[in-house]
Amino acid sequence: MRDRSSSSARGAKQTAVSLDIVLCTPRGRSLTVLLVRGAEGGREKWTLPWAWFTPGTSPDDRAVHVIADALGAKPGWLAQVGATGDERRHPGGAALSIGYAAVTAARDRGPAADAQWFPVGSLPPLAPRHATLIATAQLALRERLDTAPIAFRLLPATFTLTELQDVYELLLGRRVHKASFRRSLQAAWLVEPTDEWRSEGRGRPAQLFRYAPRKRRGGRRGVRFELLGG
Amino acid sequence: MRDRSSSSARGAKQTAVSLDIVLCTPRGRSLTVLLVRGAEGGREKWTLPWAWFTPGTSPDDRAVHVIADALGAKPGWLAQVGATGDERRHPGGAALSIGYAAVTAARDRGPAADAQWFPVGSLPPLAPRHATLIATAQLALRERLDTAPIAFRLLPATFTLTELQDVYELLLGRRVHKASFRRSLQAAWLVEPTDEWRSEGRGRPAQLFRYAPRKRRGGRRGVRFELLGG
């Protein structure tokens, strides 16, 4: 019988494949990315969390494990954002790198001893492939913000609507209209109020909400022709 | 100096990586996918066009070449749709497969001798990993239909607005309102009329248009909370 195991697939050029992860969480007014100390002798002091792909394990499962190692908890959400195999250097010399965007509420658990959160606006020097991936992941989060529960996974289980709006503004990179935001949220049946209120020093206390999607609103209306300049 | 070439990256598990392509074009009332004859002794008679990834070449560039081999022309548009490395079988036994969605106007050139177009609704038996990839690629085309010029690359250089609408309906899987479709199209400044008209037997002849994007409409308004049931 013909051997079908991957390690002996006929004619295959064997490749070193890395899984590289952009794990984000909000911190104050900026989005932060988790970095870990680079390997001894590596060119950079910091790198994104990454690991070699090992045949036999699903890359997505492996990516979750890489995050668990660096963060001490599983991510709230994770998605692939593309495979890169061009000349841009990977810190481990991978010929092919599969990029992931992931989010966490951070309060889940503190990061491992050799890991640290950096604001996306002030990152240390990174290998070119990692620098590119962070930009790609940012874009992916923005694009999927309204089709995946990304904003909710960036927040703890209960949150105020102002906190939720802040997350949207952080990821979208623009201001959002408050009344309109809340009307849309209500129409989508995505959150429900709790009995709790939180007072943040000055001002009226805010009611806490939780993510509780009630129905699928199938119909994205119409046909949108946007950004089609390519 | 430390060796950084991919083939000797320290600790790397070497992997056989395939590039697998779902190339689509409209044919009558259905979308069709290009398949090629499977390798001798392979389990399936037909497979998606695919090739091994070779370190040193960008996977996207390599994917374009694979298409050129099977189709005789470069695709009108192409994008990655995800890397799969689970237990689903790949026809060549690849441990990891990078999937691509691509489109062509087909009239570009006929396919190679061992390649053939199949309607997505009536495909021959395919390896599980390829069957899954086709569904994933379909979804990716639908999702990016309004942010990438996919519909225009599925049509020849000039086309009628009814043809364009048919492509949208084919990819979206639902009917689109004619007057509304044309208003949106006009508002987006994406097409311009030519001096030509085409008569298709009965009925009033239709004016031919060409894809000619004039401006970028930056503002996707508001915040949409849709499909966030996850």
Next chain:
DNA sequence: GAAATAGTGTCTCTTAGACACTATTTC
């Protein structure tokens, strides 16, 4: 009381979708 933040009512403008129509062709 002022300052700050949370939350809401109302208006306008844009636009998706429905409906009905006109226009131009083949038969």
Next chain:
DNA sequence: GAAATAGTGTCTAAGAGACACTATTTC
């Protein structure tokens, strides 16, 4: 003429955004 297809004008309903307001807290 009828049938078929292309293309448009008008109305309605939904929703985004502006504006202005009320509500509840700390100081």
